[in-house]
Amino acid sequence: MTTYVLRRIGVGIGLVLLVLTLIFLALHLVPGDPAMLLLSQGDGGSATPDAVARVREQLGLDQPLLTQYWQFLSGALTGDLGESFRNGQAVSEAIGERLPRTLELVGLATLIAVVVGVPWGALAARRGGWFDSVTSVLTSIGVALPVFVFGALLVLLFSLELGLLPAGGFTEWGDDPARHAQLLIMPAIALAVGFASTVARMTRSAVLEMLHQDWVRTARSLGLSRRTVFRKYVLRNSLNPVVTTVGIGVGTLLGSTVLVERVFSYPGLSSLLVDAVTARDYPVVQGVVITIAVLFVSINIIVDVLYGVLDPRVRR
């Protein structure tokens, strides 16, 4: 088991290093000069070549690419992600501010997805008939519906028509807990819809598969009630693939927050990334991508390890 875990961690570190190198190269190969951008915000400004050269020097962009890569790599390995080109804020500090917000959003969305998706899928498998058909249609829509479309519909209904919830923005929990919760609920639901649909579909097919197993028939023939069999054996055994789906889904969700954060003006990690990319704020882009890569890889390792615990065959 220890070897298995160590091997997975080793592969994970390799992956993060690869991502780190790729993002560095991609950023420097894509056209666009951060210095020029910094000096040419919006209309009316037109920076002189001298001024641009001065800013490039300040930002260290006049150094050879290899030197910049080494500085970035050695910094990242010691936990120093540099400072934002735009506002001089330490990248680790910016991530420290934004990451909890995104994790809160993703966490709530996951909770909604599991709490709604698992019972729904199980019920659909067990009841069958029209309920199953409706579930099938609804979850298809849920999976296919782009998250920003659903988000926009939520805003239209709950903010613009009914006036029940604020249309977007952010308030710290400590400043106003009620408003914080209000501002969190719509983005979380928007994010959860596709995820819940996937979880429901996965649960449904897993439960259906289990229901047709020989041991289910055996258990019933031994006189156990359908309900006991379902609760004790079918559902529990169906949850293994569901755990994997949820694990992978959480990773994917970290990427899906980009659009949700935009629609709801939610200042999380993804909106930081989008703004940093358009501003060619290299240190911030690199820092955020590394953070997401580490999270994604860690979640995968955890899922793999859990799987290894549940099913010793995968450890080989």
Next chain:
Amino acid sequence: MRTSLTSRLRAAARPRTAALTAAAVASMTLAACGGGSGSSDDPGTLRFGLSAEPVTLTTGVWQGSATNFVLTLIHRGLMTLDEDGELVPGLAASVETPDPTTYVFTLHEGLTFSDGSPLTATNVKNSLEYYANPDNGSTLIAGLQDIASITADSDTQVTVTLEAPNNAFLEFLAVPTAAIVPDASLNAETPNIVGAGPFEIEEQNEGVGMTLAKFDGFYDAEDVALDEIDVAYYPDGDARANALVSGDVDMIDYVTWENFDRVGSTDGVELAAQPGPFQYVQFNVTDGPFADPLVREAVAYAINRDNALTAAFQSNGQPLEGVVTSDDPALEGLGDELWSYDPDRAKELLAEAGYPDGFSATLLATSQYTFLQDTALSVQQDLQAVGIDVTLDAPDWSGRLEKGAAGDYDLAVSGDVGIVTNPIYLLSFVQGPDNFNRSFGYANEEIAAALTEGLRATDDETRAAAYEEAFDLFATDVPFASIDTRDQAWAYSDDVEGFTNLSGFHTFFSGYTLANTSIER
């Protein structure tokens, strides 16, 4: 069996459904109660939705409209603009001009910066000298380069002597980046946040917003009705409009054109639109067909300006057949009809230039600003109609800047705005180092000389004659081919009173009028 199972399941599910319903009702009630939280009902607080998070403020440097908005709130220059957009003294209580090259500014008594330190004539002298130095990246060079000397006559009096008359000088002093700041801010490293404006920054929350509080040391503090401005960042145009329509904020800047109708037709909301920046085609004149003025003129005649307006701005703007001039009566009618939509004339000019069968060219735009891409698509159609086969190149904004500055294009669609309304803003299109938004490699000393003569003129006749000459040259040499002006809109709830969207290029400085804005709830 089946029936009993389902009924049992239903029974089992019931309490949970009830619990869920209760939770949903509770959360909705909570939502409804919390709708108007804490400070939002305070009549002294304006909740503002801003289109971008301002970058770290750097003294003197032009950093975009979101930054300019903040500057208009926390800073003041010697001059400012009033609610009618008229040039009026700001930190200066009065300005005297004993002769066309001498300006005597008398400051208000007892001025202080928001950090409590006194604002003296020496601060004025140091600030202006800093802005007049090209090494500091200031956007005011064109206006301040004529300064011969600045003397602090006393604590409250400053005399500025110019080498030659400059009828845009005072207007340059009203630009938000011309603020008078403490000496400690006069460098590129110190954030430019200490000023002597009507508000001061109380709190900044990265990515979320900022809170500005009324600054009691402002010279006109008794007329400032707002105690606080709560700024929240809404980078997405739809989200910003939603925030206003749903009542989350009282006011927003930069209403996107596709939201004009929706915002404008909402009860209790005002849409204030004014013509602002202008769009145009710029050329790479270093070689190839566009080095020939006849070809550039052909482009100017080939553009269907009404189509471009519809495509990019849902017709919220005006076709522009010349250059934008100020509403100065002395310049009325000058320069506004240099070209028209005349594809036949365009074809003739192309034939005259030796391209009767047309040619191919690349057109640089950007995918990041839809309105520039849509304008480019419209221009592409127009040029194809006269025989110029145009390939569109639409990188993101950063890529667009780099290609523009390197001259990596034949044609480009651009949008720009003058820092001042005085026609001297056109000088940077015909003179000086290349940059991303002027025709690459283009220079015309004759036009530059005529524009400068207009700037130096001390009487209306000389002025009009100089500009007439400049615009005649413009018409045939075509430093750029104009397309249209676009409406820039601010929008606000009916509760907001006293705010004005200033007209023309000044629309981006409308934040000045928040000093006299109040909110009635």
